Amino acid sequence: MIQFPRPRELSNNMTDLMQKITSLAKRRGFIFPSSEIYGGFGSCYDFGPLGVEMKNNIKKAWWDEMTKTQKDIVGLDAAILMSPKVWQASGHLSAGFADKLVECKKCHKRFRLDEIKGKCPECGGELTKPRKFNLMMKTFIGSVEDKTSTSYLRAETCQGIYVNFENVLNSTRLKVPFGIAQIGKAFRNEITPGNFIYRTREFEQMEMQWFCQPKTADKFFDFWKKQRMKWYLNLGIKKENLRAREVAPKERAHYAKRQVDIEYKFPFGWQEIEGVHNRGDYDLSNHAKHSGQDLKYEGYFPYIIETSAGADRSFLTFLVDAYSEVKGGRTKTTEATKELEVLLKIHKALAPIKVAVLPLVRNKPQLVKKAKEVYQLLKTHFVTQYDELGSIGRRYRRQDEIGTMYAVTVDFDTLKKKDVTLRNRDTMKQERVKIDKLVECLKKQLLKTA
Ligand code: GAP
Secondary structure (H helix, E strand, O other): OOOOOOOOOOHHHHHHHHHHHHHHHHHOOOOEOOOHHHOOOOOOOEEEEHHHHHHHHHHHHHHHHHHHHHHEEOOOOOOOOOOOOHHHOOOOOHHEEEEEEEEEOOOOEEEEHHHOOOOOOOOOOOOOOOOOEEEEEEEOOOOOOHHHHHHEEEOOOOHHHHHHHHHHHHHOOOOOEEEEEEEEEOOOOOOEEEOOOEEEEEEEEEEEEEEEEEHHHHHHHHHHHHHHHHHHOOOOOOHHHEEEEEEOHOOOOOOOOOOEEEEEEEEEEEEEEEEEEEEEEEHHHHHHHHHHHOOOOEEEEEEEEEEEEHHHHHHHHHHHHHHHEOOOOOOOOOOOOOOEEEEOOOOOOOOOEEEEEEEEOOOOOOHHHHHHHHHHHHHOOOEEEEOOOOOHHHHHHHEEEEEOOEEEEEEHHHHHHHHEEEEHHHHOEEEEEEEHHHHHHHHHHHOOOO
């Protein structure tokens, strides 16, 4: 069985926290190492049954925010493979999209220059002079592997949006300003992936490109920065763990006139989770030049304000922020002890399981039968789990650990009164609800904003 990597350079407490989170993720089916039966495959991960639910919830929350809550934004789903000319025009094949890399002369491990100081962090060996390393992932299209068949897996999803700017304009009645949103996979040949799913070579982006008049770009930049901060906060991220950092010119991406990184305070330090960029007319003018197409709108190139978030990084952010340990006793059973209980206090919109159905005991066939009926009733409306193994206290704890919002307990009174106990994860309040009102009641509670 392979181990998740130990995050580098963490204090013991912080290492412990990342260890606990990665082990919970594996044990409960949020995230597995890729190709594990073959010993794993360098920093690639698979989302398990709970992980895929939660990641879908994150993507849905983002998609709804962009295409429903905000105005004048339409969606797109472009191909991962594009003409290599796209990447020439975008600047990704040149030095702009490269990390500076150094190699240890002794152990030959490679590191990003910006991540280390002086000596090799692994063995203390001397380092080579930095050289540039392009991050594009190469592939070949068709049966011949040569220069003419070389293509690339997209390194950012937004290029699919730029090359469809005209198509979207011509097929909708949108006028500048408007936005195009897209969620999809992106690939980068990162030199030092790490910190669990924080930096991987295959990841998912949630990007929105806002096309506007140049003179309105500053106003929209501030607007989108605020909206994006609000999105994380509304989904429960603690205010003290989130900040927006203005990025200095020499640190900015090669296309950015202005850049603010939205950062989260991970156990391994403040790290970027989303970039807000003013890309000016960099992309449309370069694509116009390289393709020979007129990509102007009413005689000018619109400026682009981009919000670029990572679905995987958001996942890690929500997981870390929600993770808490409480002293025993939450479950209020005779077996309640003083040991630490894990509570994943994740926003209800993101919780992978919304409801758990638990028969009070499992050796009473009438209770089990009724509980299974209730489960069948709920599972077509909500992501629902049925659990009859172990004591009721232990089962509450298992559900708290994965952030299940509600637990429905079927007991002896249920058989007489046709009602169940509904327990709220956060308040631990229990109320009796008639079975025929349960779906409606849960829908109402899950939709409530507070
Ligand atoms: N289109 C702009 C763009 O791609 P970026 O700052 O390079 O900007 C945006 O990436 C977001 O994509 C990051 O804030 C992060 O959430 C995610 N991301 C980038 N590289 C990643 C990686 N190697 N692993 C996981 N997520 C990554």
